[in-house]
Amino acid sequence: MRIGPRLWLDRLFTALSLMAVLMIVVALIAILLPMLWRGSSAVVFRGTVEFRRMQLEQHGRGDSDDVRAEVEQAARIRQGAYDLLEQFAIVVDPSGMEKRARQIHREFGKQLEHRGVPEDQAAELQSLSKRLRGELLAAFEATEGPEALTHVQTVLAHAGDMRLAGTVAAQYFELAGRYKNALANVDLGRRAEYGVLFRQVQEALRDLLGPPPGSPLPAIIKDQYGATRWDQATRHMERLLWVEKWLPSRPGELLQKVRVPMEQEFRGTVLTKLFPYVREHVGDMLQPRWTCYWQFFFDDSMSSHYFGGVGPEILGTVLVTALAIAFALPVGVATAAYLVECAGDTRPTRVLRTCVNTLAGVPSIVFGLFGLAFFVIYLLPKLGLREGSSILAGASTLALLVLPVIIRASEEAIRTVPRAYKEAALALGASRFRCFVTVTLPAAMPGILTGLILSMSRAAGETAPILCTAAVAMGPVPTSLMQPTRTLSYSSYDMAVGDKMAMLAPHNQFGMVMTLVAIVLLLNIVAIVIRGRISRKLRGQ
Amino acid sequence: MKKAAQSEAPAAEFARSLVLTPAQDWGGWLLGKAGRAGLLLITGTSVLAVLLIFVFIIREALPFFRARGLGEALGETEWYPTHQPAEFGMLAMLFGSLYVTAGALILAVPTGLLTAVVLSDIVPFRVRQTVKPIIEILAAIPSVAYGFFAVLVLAPWMQKNLGLSTGTNALNSSVMLAIMAIPTIVSVAEDSLWAAGSDLREASYACGATRAETLLKVVIPAAHSGVIAAIVLGMMRALGETMLVWMASGNATHIPTPWWDLTQSVRTMTATIAGELQETPVGSIHRHALFAVGLMLLSFSFLLNLLTEHLLRRSKRVAGGTKR
Numbered sequence: 001m002r003i004g005p006r007l008w009l010d011r012l013f014t015a016l017s018l019m020a021v022l023m024i025v026v027a028l029i030a031i032l033l034p035m036l037w038r039g040s041s042a043v044v045f046r047g048t049v050e051f052r053r054m055q056l057e058q059h060g061r062g063d064s065d066d067v068r069a070e071v072e073q074a075a076r077i078r079q080g081a082y083d084l085l086e087q088f089a090i091v092v093d094p095s096g097m098e099k100r101a102r103q104i105h106r107e108f109g110k111q112l113e114h115r116g117v118p119e120d121q122a123a124e125l126q127s128l129s130k131r132l133r134g135e136l137l138a139a140f141e142a143t144e145g146p147e148a149l150t151h152v153q154t155v156l157a158h159a160g161d162m163r164l165a166g167t168v169a170a171q172y173f174e175l176a177g178r179y180k181n182a183l184a185n186v187d188l189g190r191r192a193e194y195g196v197l198f199r200q201v202q203e204a205l206r207d208l209l210g211p212p213p214g215s216p217l218p219a220i221i222k223d224q225y226g227a228t229r230w231d232q233a234t235r236h237m238e239r240l241l242w243v244e245k246w247l248p249s250r251p252g253e254l255l256q257k258v259r260v261p262m263e264q265e266f267r268g269t270v271l272t273k274l275f276p277y278v279r280e281h282v283g284d285m286l287q288p289r290w291t292c293y294w295q296f297f298f299d300d301s302m303s304s305h306y307f308g309g310v311g312p313e314i315l316g317t318v319l320v321t322a323l324a325i326a327f328a329l330p331v332g333v334a335t336a337a338y339l340v341e342c343a344g345d346t347r348p349t350r351v352l353r354t355c356v357n358t359l360a361g362v363p364s365i366v367f368g369l370f371g372l373a374f375f376v377i378y379l380l381p382k383l384g385l386r387e388g389s390s391i392l393a394g395a396s397t398l399a400l401l402v403l404p405v406i407i408r409a410s411e412e413a414i415r416t417v418p419r420a421y422k423e424a425a426l427a428l429g430a431s432r433f434r435c436f437v438t439v440t441l442p443a444a445m446p447g448i449l450t451g452l453i454l455s456m457s458r459a460a461g462e463t464a465p466i467l468c469t470a471a472v473a474m475g476p477v478p479t480s481l482m483q484p485t486r487t488l489s490y491s492s493y494d495m496a497v498g499d500k501m502a503m504l505a506p507h508n509q510f511g512m513v514m515t516l517v518a519i520v521l522l523l524n525i526v527a528i529v530i531r532g533r534i535s536r537k538l539r540g541q
Numbered sequence: 542m543k544k545a546a547q548s549e550a551p552a553a554e555f556a557r558s559l560v561l562t563p564a565q566d567w568g569g570w571l572l573g574k575a576g577r578a579g580l581l582l583i584t585g586t587s588v589l590a591v592l593l594i595f596v597f598i599i600r601e602a603l604p605f606f607r608a609r610g611l612g613e614a615l616g617e618t619e620w621y622p623t624h625q626p627a628e629f630g631m632l633a634m635l636f637g638s639l640y641v642t643a644g645a646l647i648l649a650v651p652t653g654l655l656t657a658v659v660l661s662d663i664v665p666f667r668v669r670q671t672v673k674p675i676i677e678i679l680a681a682i683p684s685v686a687y688g689f690f691a692v693l694v695l696a697p698w699m700q701k702n703l704g705l706s707t708g709t710n711a712l713n714s715s716v717m718l719a720i721m722a723i724p725t726i727v728s729v730a731e732d733s734l735w736a737a738g739s740d741l742r743e744a745s746y747a748c749g750a751t752r753a754e755t756l757l758k759v760v761i762p763a764a765h766s767g768v769i770a771a772i773v774l775g776m777m778r779a780l781g782e783t784m785l786v787w788m789a790s791g792n793a794t795h796i797p798t799p800w801w802d803l804t805q806s807v808r809t810m811t812a813t814i815a816g817e818l819q820e821t822p823v824g825s826i827h828r829h830a831l832f833a834v835g836l837m838l839l840s841f842s843f844l845l846n847l848l849t850e851h852l853l854r855r856s857k858r859v860a861g862g863t864k865r
Contacts, residue, residue, distance in 0.1 A: 006751055006754070007751065009751070009753055010751035010752055010753040010754070012753075013752070013753035013756070013757075014663060014752070014753070016655060017655040017656070017658050017659045017663055018659060018663070019655075020651070020652045020653075020655035020656045020659065021655075021656050021659050021660075021672060023652060024652065024656060024675075024676060024679065024720075024723060025672075025675060027679070027720050028675060028678065028679050031682070031686075031687070031690050031720070032682075034690070034694050035686065035689070035690060330583070331583050331586045331587075334579075334580050334583040334584065335580075335583060335584045335586070335587060337580060338580040338581060338583075338584045339584075342577055342580060342581070351588065352584060352587065352588060354847075354850060355587045355588045355590075355591045356587050357846055357849075357850055358591050358842075358843055358846050359587055359590060359591055359594075361777055361781075361842045361843070361845070361846040361849075362594060362781075362839060362842055363777075363780070363781025363782075363783065363811060363838050363839070363842055364684075364781065364782075364783055365781070365783040365811045365814050365815055365835070365838070366594070366598065366781075366835050366838055366839050366842075367594075368783075368814075368815070368818070369598060369601075369814060369818070369831070369832060369835040370593070370594045370597055370598060372818065373597045373598070373600070373601050373832070374593060374597045377823065378597070400590050400594075403586075403587060403590065404587075407587070431566075431569045431572065431573050432573055433569075433572055433573045433576040434569075454681070457681055458681075460683070461681075461682070461683025461684070461685065461686070462683070462684075463683070463684065463685045463783075463784045464684075464783040464784055464811070464815055467815055467818065467819065468818050468819055489683055489685045489784075490685075492685050492686065492689050493685050493688065493689070493784060493788065496688065496689045496692045496693055496788060497692055497788055506693075509689075509693065510693075513685075513686050513689045516683060516685070516686060517682060517683070517686050520681055520682065520683055520686075521678065521681070521682075523681075524677065524678055524681045528674045528677070532670075
């Protein structure tokens with residue numbers, strides 16, 4: 001081939017190769033960045049007054065006077081929105097007023113009895129009250145505006161009746177008045193249509209501001225608070241202000257998804273005032289402020305990860321990992337020592353090496369199977385311990401998994417100790433055992449440490465081996481090594497695919513995996529730094 | 542002659558061995574022996590572990606083979622473990638495993654090898670020292686984090702931008718598995734390329750070859766054992782991966798039709814074990830079937846492992862210049 005094309009091909013090859021490296025780096029960034037960035041928003045975010053209220057009520061954190069003052073200030077502004085909602089609710093869902101009207105009638109009867117009104121007069125008043133109640137109920141049930149208005153007018157015509165003044169029955173007129181006012185702004189014919197949308201508005205407002213004043217305290221902690229974070233608040237605002245509809249863009253064409261302002265749907269009613277009000281005052285209602293929720297790494301989670309942090313998960317991961325390393329490290333270092341110091345290239349050594357390599361190549365889920373069959377079902381019950389998954393069983397399984405990592409790293413470390421060290425020790429009359437313990441091992445320590453750290457990161461991140469041996473998605477913080485535990489790795493899995501509640505709190509989903517990745521990255525960076533030092537030292541710089 | 546005499550003089554001085562005989566230092570001798578024996582005993586742990594793994598997986602898998610035979614496992618694609626009667630055809634998931642692994646290798650092998658070439662031959666040593674840790678970090682990220690990314694970031698992106706019906710499919714898992722297998726491929730391949738030595742390269746350059754020609758026609762052929770070992774190791778990583786495929790492959794037990802349609806959901810052996818193990822009662826045929834799947838995985842990885850060991854030993858011999 002001529003030289004020109006050959007050079008071009010050479011350059012093409014170089015460019016392709018560099019592109020491959022670039023692709024890997026880009027992949028690394030594309031994977032790590034979203035997890036770390038979105039995960040960090042679990043810790044640093046704009047917390048609202050609801051968040052501070054939650055922290056105060058659930059954990060006793062923060063200055064209670066300050067928080068109370070803030071809550072009250074917010075409540076005053078929120079009241080405006082609730083009032084508007086109330087006015088509209090009367091028309092769309094008058095069941096509360098119906099109940100009240102019936103109640104008034106009963107109370108009126110009792111009141112008459114109590115006051116000792118003569119019987120014939122009482123009967124007359126009773127029947128009047130019954131008629132008024134009937135009219136009111138008819139007004140509430142009416143589907144046409146004018147019809148409802150007639151019924152209301154009938155009730156109001158009795159407003160001047162002196163016999164009813166000062167009694168419970170006077171409240172009929174108040175109800176009628178309120179209903180009349182509300183009627184003025186609403187097209188009763190669209191009541192059913194409003195119903196669905198109005199529920200959406202109510203729900204969005206409930207999610208935004210928490211349970212409305214006067215309603216009973218919900219049992220689930222999640223429902224006791226509104227949007228605790230500003231990003232959450234904006235999502236709820238979206239649901240409050242916009243509605244998605246399937247509409248034909250032109251008559252006769254395919255339906256298309258269109259975002260319609262909620263305001264437009266309630267055109268001509270009192271509710272139109274609600275949307276601009278909320279939009280303008282949402283900042284005052286929630287009072288967002290930048291918050292660093294460092295307790296995220298220590299708190300237990302509440303309402304299945306909707307609130308709270310990853311404390312128990314970190315604890316479980318640390319426990320399982322530490323125990324696994326404690327099992328694997330002595331065995332690993334001893335094996336490495338034997339391989340380097342005692343054994344040449346003999347048949348037993350080769351078998352041993354093959355075994356270590358096999359162990360390194362066993363898929364992690366097979367370790368899980370083995371851990372279940374051997375530790376959980378066979379060995380631990382034989383030793384008189386509780387059957388079932390436990391930290392001990394999981395750690396033992398993980399110990400086997402990281403054993404080859406430790407062996408290889410330690411072997412490498414012991415092998416690279418300069419011969420001169422050893423020879424000097426032996427020349428001074430030290431026995432081989434002594435030489436190893438006092439000279440070779442300390443010199444190899446940084447390398448062994450690197451292996452240790454890397455195997456820690458491996459053990460912390462593995463999920464498959466502990467699936468059936470140690471991990472649970474939900475459960476109490478373990479009090480002994482014979483109990484299962486939550487771990488960062490398994491909870492990350494569970495929150496990504498299994499947990500419905502966690503889907504509502506993506507910051508906590510990402511926060512969980514961010515914690516895991518951050519721990520692993522930190523360990524690896526430490527290992528890389530140590531190794532860099534060793535290699536510089538070995539190169540004699 | 543004079544020199545020889547000088548060197549003999551000290552030798553005469555140390556005629557008696559300096560090393561203590563066992564009788565003179567029986568304590569130290571015993572300690573040394575005991576230490577050696579102790580080490581050997583501890584070393585046995587790894588051998589014991591491998592043996593125990595095989596014994597216990599086989600022990601749990603045997604009842605399945607006794608009851609159903611190998612024919613059903615490898616001859617059928619229907620996996621309905623909870624039906625009456627239950628069916629345990631493992632062909633579909635075997636295919637699924639190989640399918641995503643092949644997809645991953647198609648992406649990972651060129652990228653990985655090119656990266657290895659860059660690290661060993663193209664960039665200066667200092668750059669290599671900074672790029673290598675970055676690739677190692679890629680290997681260190683837990684598989685569950687990759688799975689998390691695949692489910693919550695990549696899958697919605699694919700669904701939206703590629704117009705797929707589901708984001709969790711064979712393509713998604715293959716891409717993620719490729720990213721996970723690349724570090725393995727890079728590090729092993731780079732080692733063997735590095736070990737091929739500068740003699741070969743210099744000889745090739747001296748003949749007037751360009752860098753690309755040198756690498757493709759001389760260095761890589763010379764290091765082929767190591768390169769193949771790298772690919773096999775990458776394949777093992779992809780084949781044995783559990784959490785990612787469980788989360789990202791969609792877990793539909795069927796062979797995609799048409800077979801090249803990567804955007805369909807598949808299910809792998811590892812994902813089946815992970816997904817169903819927790820729900821099976823001890824001693825049920827379903828659980829034994831899962832152990833049978835595990836045994837298949839274990840045998841695969843064992844055989845591939847022997848293969849890589851053989852390859853790597855050969856590559857070391859080539860590098861050491863003692864080729865037969």
